[in-house]
Structure formats: C-alpha cells, structure tokens
Amino acid sequence: MVPADDAQEPEPTTPQITAGNKPPTASSDSSARLTTMPAWLMHWWTPLAIAEGLLRWPLLLAIFWGGQPHWPSSGAMKLCVTIVGAGLAFSAWQQRSHDNVVKEKQEQATIERDDYWKRREHIFHLLDSKNPGLRLGAVALLAELADSTQHSKLLNDTEIRQLHQHIINTLCLQIRHEGLNLDTEGNEQEHAEIQRVILDAILTRINCDNTNKSEAADWSKVHIRLTDTHFLTPIRIQNITTHATIDLSNSNLEHKLRIYDSKMGHIMWVNTNFKNGAEIGQHDKPVTIQIDEIPRNISRGLFQNTTFITREPILTIRPTPEREKCAPSHTTEFRECIFLNRNCPYQSECDYHAHNIANGSNCQVATQCNCPTTYSESSITITDIAYREQNRFSEYIFYKCQLNSVKLDLTHTEIGFTLEECRIRNGLKFVFNNNDQRAYHARYPHAPLREHPQDTPNFIVQGNIFNAQQNEPPITISFKTPLNIELPSIPINFDNNYIVKPEAFDEITQTRLAETPKKIHQLQCIQQNQGANYFHFEDADAKESKDRYIEPWDTGTYRAPILSASACTLPSQMQPTHIQQASDHDLELLRQNAATMRDVADAIPLYTDTLNNFADEQDAASSFKNGSCYIVTSVETTSNPILILGSFTLSSTPVRHYADTKLSWRSSSHFLVISNIAPINGRGTARAILDYASEHADYLRSDVNASNILLRHALEVFGFKECGTFTADDGSTRIAYDWIKEPDPQD
Incomplete structure (x- = not known):
C-alpha cells in the first residue's frame, strides 16, 4: 500500500477509526446484578x-x-x-x-x-x-x-x-x-x-467452516450482490463451504476466476465478462456449484471435477456473442464433471442447498436433501435458436462427464463440439437448421484453418458409453432445411463408442470397460454414400440379431420420402401401417405412382437411380394378377387420409429364373419369395414389409437390383445374406438374398 x-486527508485523532481498536461503547457496570425471573413466576x-x-x-x-x-x-x-x-x-x-x-x-x-x-x-x-x-x-x-x-x-x-x-x-x-x-x-x-x-x-464470513469455529459474523446464507462491478483484483475461492448466493452479473473480471476445493451456493454470472477466463475445480480439488447457466462471455473456461447443480432439468448453453471481430475463439471445457438437477416439490420448506449434519450445522452441501426428491442427472442443450446476434467460433469439450442427455440445436452458428469418454443416459441429439450453401471456410470464418475439414470434423463423438434403450435410439441427427437445398457433408465423426443395457448402465464406467467386456458392445457408425449426412448405427459385437442390445437404426437427413421409408428404424419409431392384398384399383395406383417417381427422378439428379429402381419394382408388382401383390398403407386418422406407403410381392414361386443361375442358397427347405419391394413413403416402411414376410415363413428368398443401395441395406440389416448375383431378363445385375428365421431361445 x-x-x-x-496533507490530503487529516489523520484520525480518536481511537474509533483505527482498525483493530474497537470504538468505545456504552459504559457498563461489571458489578453483580439481579437476574430476570422465570416466566412462569x-x-x-x-x-x-x-x-x-x-x-x-x-x-x-x-x-x-x-x-x-x-x-x-x-x-x-x-x-x-x-x-x-x-x-x-x-x-x-x-x-x-x-x-x-x-x-x-x-x-x-x-x-x-x-x-x-x-x-x-x-x-x-x-x-x-x-x-x-x-x-x-x-x-x-x-x-x-x-x-x-x-x-x-x-x-x-x-x-x-x-x-x-x-x-x-x-x-x-x-x-x-x-x-x-x-x-x-x-x-x-x-x-x-x-x-x-x-x-x-x-x-x-460466508464460509460455514469459519463461522462455526470463530466469533466471525455468519453470512453463510445471505445474498452477496457484486453486480455491475469492475474487478481489478483476482478472485480466488478455495476451501469454502457456503449457502450464500454470489451475484456477479454484468461485472467485468480482469483476472481469471479460480474456485478450488469448495462447495458453493448459487453463483450468478449473467452477462459477466471473464476477460482472462475461469478455472473451476482441479483433478484433486473438487467443486460443487449451483448455477442457472454457463458463462457466455469467456475466452477460456475450464471446469474440472465439478458438480453442477441446476434448478431446471435442462442446462442451456448459448454460444458466445461476437463483441469484437479480432476476439479469439471461445473454448469451454468440462472435464470429469457431473451435471445434476433437483426439482424439489417442497422448495418453500426445504433447504435447497444442504441438510443438517451431526454437529448441528446446516452448512454441509450435500447430494441429497431432507425432502423426498433426490438429485438426478441434468440434460445439456447447446443452442443459438433464440438469438439473432452474430456469434464467433465457440468450442465445447465434454470429457469423462456424466449427463442425462445432450442436444445441439443450431442454425448457422460456428460451433465445435467434442464429446469424449462420457456417460450419456438418454441419448445425444443433433438438430441442424443450417440452409447455408457456402463453402466450409465461409460458413465457419473463425474456425482454425483446415485444408481437409472431413479429417478434422467440427463434431467429435468418441469413446462414450450410451444407455441402449429399446424404444429410443441413443444418437439421432436431423436437418431442418428446405428440400431444394443440397447440404454439404457436415464435418462429424463417430468413433469407438459403446452401448450398455439399461440394467447395467449405472455400474459401467470408463475405468471398468476392460473389467466388464461382456456387458458392453461397440456401437458402429457408417456414413451412407446414398444422400448427404445419412448415418447408420448398429451393434457391432452382436453376431446374431438375438444378441443385439438395440436394433440397428438410420438417422440423418431424409431429402426424399424413399430415404425415410427405407431407413432402419426401431420398432417404437415406425409409422403404423396396414398390409393387404392389392385390388385392381390398387394395382392401377401403383402404376401411376411409378410414372410419378420417374418424373421426380428427372428433377432430382441425386436420387435418379433410386427412384427409377423403385418405379421398376412397382411396375413389376402391378403386373401380378394372382393375388401375390400386396400394398402397405397408412392407418387412417381424423386428420390424415389413407396413403400408399409401399408395395411388394410374396409368393412360393420364384419371380425370376433362380434355377438357371448358380446361387449359393443356404437352405433347401420350403421357402417364400419376397420381391419387387418398393417402400416409397412413411417411416420404416421397408422394415414393416420384411416383418410381415417373416411372420409368414421361416425361410425367405429375395433379389434386388445391385444399384438399389437403400433396399440392399434394409435387407442386410434385417438379416438377409447374399447368395450370389445373376443377370435378369432386362439385362440388369441383381443380387440374390435369403433369410433364415432364428430358433426361439425357449425352444
């Protein structure tokens, strides 16, 4: 100092203004005095x-x-x-x-x-x-x-x-x-x-540990309003246990905020500017903190070994606004963090932050309260939907964290996202609303220069453990864009992720992966060539369909109805359908649909081959007069009329001359032939067709045009195996498949 x-200010002349010397108080007589009588007298x-x-x-x-x-x-x-x-x-x-x-x-x-x-x-x-x-x-x-x-x-x-x-x-x-x-x-x-x-x-004075052991004032439950403040001094919080609310909203911090080995009450930092970032927690110095949002105006944020407690089940993260064009890219990293929320039904009566402990203090921040509600894992949403302001490149890294779910709901913002070695209970969802057709460097002007963006993707998901629930896919990707916009391939990479059955999810951690190989399966991701941003996921360790932890599923952008109809879909996500033999009127409708698809194929070059293939199959199916042709329709509702979703043929006679070709059929038992499969609309129509056929036979044979990638994919995922190729009468190359029903484990 x-x-x-x-000369500027006269020195004090009384002991009242000297720190350490208590000012004089009212005179007190130390002589014996009568005490007050008990109230009952x-x-x-x-x-x-x-x-x-x-x-x-x-x-x-x-x-x-x-x-x-x-x-x-x-x-x-x-x-x-x-x-x-x-x-x-x-x-x-x-x-x-x-x-x-x-x-x-x-x-x-x-x-x-x-x-x-x-x-x-x-x-x-x-x-x-x-x-x-x-x-x-x-x-x-x-x-x-x-x-x-x-x-x-x-x-x-x-x-x-x-x-x-x-x-x-x-x-x-x-x-x-x-x-x-x-x-x-x-x-x-x-x-x-x-x-x-x-x-x-x-x-x-807000530290419970100090106020319990000393004569200091107890401020452990007060509201500290440090708003609209320019902090010239570093803020370092260490070894603090408190329920106090610290409000730093609209403040500017010249130095890095540091919090170590502490159990904090509610911290508010709305519009707080962290000029040199923040470091919350360390590997050996855990922090518990209650927040409503993650700081936005922060150049570098590191949260390590930190437990976040939120009032709402979803913690929303919004990208950093672009205050200065020359500002560096924003990075927020979460390492070994746990995200919890507690929506207590008795908040007016319950201490939100703590419970009483043995020594009578209520300053111990706990993971449970005295009321019936307990903590549960929070969900994370990263979005820029509600903001029109321009954002600079922001990167979010989650490493070895525990989360309920993660959702990215983005428009055209520049975002980098890494999810590595985390435990995700209820899935990961990508929603892209980008209709920008510019090149990669134009769409991501603040991103690091990358000559090959496909080799350094913006979105990395690797080494994570997902809860394999039968009714919900662990990972979904959707694109909300106009149909006339052809999206470039989003730089996204899935690698070395795992799925676990729900009953074993809580006991499996990253450190125990090697100890429990029988309880985890690798989740394989394949980006399909047919259509941009179209991904296929399946259980890579399941040798038979009965061993799967979850059925295969496709996700991504469905730029044409046939993509959605042919996609691999979990049974719970399939559109309700009705299958019946085609009438003469239905056969005529199939011929009309085929002509319409050929017209559409000329207008959308990307799907010309696929649309023509399905048109050929519908034409072929419509020529059957012996009752072997079936149509798939939607279920009529008050708001939606009946629509034809697809067609196929099912008979005991081979459609093409299998006997004249050398095919390696896996069985010689009685079979039915399912052919001319044409799923053209709906969600999971191809799966509905194959399910119907498998209910009527233990052994199925089929063939498909070699260029029909969508239908080949649907057959292979269902369990059909290739048995060879042959040339059809029209000169096209076709691939033969057969399917054998697996025996019931109870038999």
Missing part, C-alpha cells in the same frame, strides 16, 4: 399464591404442635401473619426488580443500536475519503462491527440480520466504487488492494 497523504397472582402457601404450612404446624390438635395461641397467629407479610413483600419486590432488569436491558439494547449506527455513520465518512489508507481501515472496521454484533445478547436475530445486511450492502457498494479506478482516490494497485480486502472479509 502507498502511505496515506496527510411472572403472574399477578404469584405473590398471593406464595402468601397462601406461607400461611397454610405454619398454621398447620401451630395447630398440631405438641401432638394434639388445638387452636393456636394469639402469639402463634401473629407469627404466621408476620411470615405471610414478609413473603408477600419479598415476592412483590422481586417482581419489581425483574421489571427493572427488563427495562435496563431494553435501554442497553437501545444504546447498543444507537452506538452501532453512530459507528456505521462514522465509517461511512471514512469510506468517502479520497485517502485509500483510510478507506482500507474503514473496511476492517465494518468487518469488526459485524463480528461484534453477531453474538449480541441484547439484539434479536431479526435486528442482527438487518444490521449485517446493511454492512454487506455497504461493502458491495464500496467494492463497486473501487472498480471505477478513480485517479483522485489512488492508483490501480491501491484500488485493487481495497477490493481484495473486501473480498477476503466477505469470503471469510
């Missing part, structure tokens, strides 16, 4: 009751004196009356003394309150000084004033809380004032030093 300028009838007792017992003693009952003498009666009068006088005097004691305590409390306000006003005068030394001493005096009133026996709890809140507000105002860095009140170092002393005073 720079010494105070005596303070009644109007108490003296009469005492007098009656003193009269009864001496009178009885006088009557039976000598062993024989007799009327007491006049002297004995006078003695009894004297005793009663003395007791009555003493009782009345004691009650009068009690009233005097209560009055004296009230007067002392009034004197103490007046003394507090006088000292506070004097400290206010010092805080207005331009001498930084005097302001620094005033801060110490304020802290001492709070400590001195903490254990006052004359003030009630409400008065103590009010006095402390005045002191806290004063300290917060002063720390905000020092952030103005006025040259007339000292240099930047002096302003920062006063801010540091104030922060130390606050942190000492």
